Amino acid sequence: MLVAPLGIAWFAAVALVLLDGRRARVGWFAVAALGATLAATVVLAVQVLQDGTVRSVAGGWPAGVGITLRADALGVVFAVVSTGVLLAALVYEVIGGVQSPTFPALVLFMATGLTGVFLTGDAFNFYVFFEIAMISAYVLTGYGQETRQIRAATIFTVVNLLGSVLFLIGIASLYHVTGRLDMLGIALRSDDVGTQPIILIAVIIFVAFGVKLGLFPFHFWLPAVYTSTRPSVAAILSGALANIGSYGLLRFGADVLPRELEQGAPALLLLGTVSIVYGALQALSRNAASEVLAYSTVGQVGYILIALGVGGQIGYASAVLFAVVNALNKTLLFLSVELRGRLVWLAFVIGAFSVAGVPPAVGFFGKAALFRAGIAERSVILVALIFVGGALSFVYMFQTEQRRFWAGDADDPSPLARRGLVLLLAGLVVALGIWPEPLLALSEQAAAVLPERRP
Amino acid sequence: MTTILTQTIARLLLPPTFMVAVAVMVKGYADTGDGFSAGVIAGLGVLLQYVAFGYRVAERLITIRTAARSLVAGLTLALLVSFVPLLRGDPILTHAPAPNAHVIHLGSLELITAVLFDVGVFLIVFGFAVGAIGMVARAIDRSAP
Numbered sequence: 001m002l003v004a005p006l007g008i009a010w011f012a013a014v015a016l017v018l019l020d021g022r023r024a025r026v027g028w029f030a031v032a033a034l035g036a037t038l039a040a041t042v043v044l045a046v047q048v049l050q051d052g053t054v055r056s057v058a059g060g061w062p063a064g065v066g067i068t069l070r071a072d073a074l075g076v077v078f079a080v081v082s083t084g085v086l087l088a089a090l091v092y093e094v095i096g097g098v099q100s101p102t103f104p105a106l107v108l109f110m111a112t113g114l115t116g117v118f119l120t121g122d123a124f125n126f127y128v129f130f131e132i133a134m135i136s137a138y139v140l141t142g143y144g145q146e147t148r149q150i151r152a153a154t155i156f157t158v159v160n161l162l163g164s165v166l167f168l169i170g171i172a173s174l175y176h177v178t179g180r181l182d183m184l185g186i187a188l189r190s191d192d193v194g195t196q197p198i199i200l201i202a203v204i205i206f207v208a209f210g211v212k213l214g215l216f217p218f219h220f221w222l223p224a225v226y227t228s229t230r231p232s233v234a235a236i237l238s239g240a241l242a243n244i245g246s247y248g249l250l251r252f253g254a255d256v257l258p259r260e261l262e263q264g265a266p267a268l269l270l271l272g273t274v275s276i277v278y279g280a281l282q283a284l285s286r287n288a289a290s291e292v293l294a295y296s297t298v299g300q301v302g303y304i305l306i307a308l309g310v311g312g313q314i315g316y317a318s319a320v321l322f323a324v325v326n327a328l329n330k331t332l333l334f335l336s337v338e339l340r341g342r343l344v345w346l347a348f349v350i351g352a353f354s355v356a357g358v359p360p361a362v363g364f365f366g367k368a369a370l371f372r373a374g375i376a377e378r379s380v381i382l383v384a385l386i387f388v389g390g391a392l393s394f395v396y397m398f399q400t401e402q403r404r405f406w407a408g409d410a411d412d413p414s415p416l417a418r419r420g421l422v423l424l425l426a427g428l429v430v431a432l433g434i435w436p437e438p439l440l441a442l443s444e445q446a447a448a449v450l451p452e453r454r455p
Numbered sequence: 456m457t458t459i460l461t462q463t464i465a466r467l468l469l470p471p472t473f474m475v476a477v478a479v480m481v482k483g484y485a486d487t488g489d490g491f492s493a494g495v496i497a498g499l500g501v502l503l504q505y506v507a508f509g510y511r512v513a514e515r516l517i518t519i520r521t522a523a524r525s526l527v528a529g530l531t532l533a534l535l536v537s538f539v540p541l542l543r544g545d546p547i548l549t550h551a552p553a554p555n556a557h558v559i560h561l562g563s564l565e566l567i568t569a570v571l572f573d574v575g576v577f578l579i580v581f582g583f584a585v586g587a588i589g590m591v592a593r594a595i596d597r598s599a600p
């Protein structure tokens with residue numbers, strides 16, 4: 001069961017390479033395959049949440065020798081969310097007619113890469129799947145084939161190749177210092193190694209994931225890319241691919257190198273704060289809706305960093321919850337940004353409420369979890385920051401809503417199926433906000449996988 | 456600028472290149488070599504044809520489309536070798552025959568599923584190398600006056 005999602009996505013991706021993705025039938029085949037992947041991931045998730053972590057070593061080798069595949073609560077949560085986001089973006093494109101023959105195959109290759117990243121227990125294997133996902137993203141960013149999209153793809157590729165190289169250097173150094181590549185082994189051995197070399201490696205890995213996430217000092221590529229790509233691709237990048245960054249920080253920070261995460265906590269809190277304030281102020285000063293959303297992304301990932309800096313079960317649980325909520329919000333908003341009509345307005349407003357953290361949208365619980373973390377940390381500054389950040393995002397989201405919808409739409413509304421899709425996503429955001437217990441329990445269970453912070 | 460000399464040598468070298476590639480792959484289990492290096496060697500043989508003859512002639516040898524098919528076939532083969540053991544309840548990538556079991560030898564070639572996986576790797580690397588070289592050559596050919 002562990003490798004079923006991986007296998008379905010991978011075989012379907014290979015089959016789709018030979019087919020012309022512009023034909024509707026091929027597009028719906030891709031949707032069916034991705035749906036099957038999502039179903040298999042959900043089945044795996046249920047199994048993991050009930051019976052605990054599932055492990056398997058490739059080739060029947062002893063653990064520590066072969067490549068470990070491992071599904072735990074943290075991994076499956078991210079796998080389900082990312083595959084779901086990819087499915088939404090793929091359906092959005094297939095409804096409107098895919099323009100490139102390779103688009104469906106690339107989305108399935110990215111599903112393969114992401115599922116692999118979240119289900120592997122081996123640091124180098126993590127890198128391999130990470131590259132599969134990244135390479136599909138490089139090509140996907142150019143989807144549309146206009147000059148601005150090619151330019152965006154070039155920026156994205158160059159910056160993220162640098163990030164990937166940094167990550168590879170980090171993995172190689174970890175192997176050099178600990179002699180292991182499986183995450184469990186690295187975590188055990190790194191305790192025996194002095195702090196000096198490992199803190200440097202931890203910084204390298206942090207920078208690598210920071211580039212992927214678009215954290216404050218490494219965000220420079222993000223607005224240029226998000227504003228130029230197609231909405232579906234922007235949704236894929238911010239809702240699915242960015243999960244690698246938040247998952248990677250949680251996995252490599254809290255799970256593999258907890259001691260270094262604790263030492264780096266003040267820096268994380270500082271960077272998170274700057275990210276939130278900077279992202280919100282930039283978003284306030286922008287006009288184009290996609291640009292506002294891009295800077296809002298810079299701000300929102302700051303919250304994940306803050307939650308990580310707070311640490312402990314409360315901090316990790318709120319980081320997971322916030323990452324999931326953020327992925328849903330960004331998918332909803334990016335997909336609805338170019339559509340027209342009253343229904344789209346409704347979906348956009350729900351997304352805006354969710355970003356600002358206003359009930360009944362699910363974003364409220366993301367912010368509430370952060371409040372709890374801030375109070376647990378006994379920090380007035382953190383609580384104030386989260387409040388101010390939320391207020392600022394409320395202002396910029398509704399500024400955008402005014403500019404985008406109050407002028408009235410001159411053109412006819414978009415196709416009903418697309419509007420229905422974003423409305424469905426908006427319904428999900430509200431439903432999870434009204435009935436949040438499963439999501440809250442899920443994030444706590446995911447955080448319980450990570451070791452408790454040492455006193 | 457290519458001359459009759461480079462063209463003759465390029466053509467003469469093509470069969471031995473493929474032979475060396477196959478030898479490197481077959482020897483891989485007892486000696487240095489594997490499907491990846493074999494794919495690179497075979498790809499270089501084709502690259503030589505592009506350098507000596509140009510895109511239009513060399514494309515007759517193997518088209519970009521064939522190269523892409525080789526890549527897909529290789530990926531499918533490697534994936535099948537990885538995933539089929541699951542049907543028997545073994546972990547992914549379990550190879551047959553099991554360690555210490557009897558292996559059929561054909562000369563220095565051992566009939567094990569790992570070889571099949573390496574054939575897949577060979578096809579991927581060869582297909583990618585030829586496809587990439589062909590696309591660059593095509594772009595140069597089209598931009599030439």
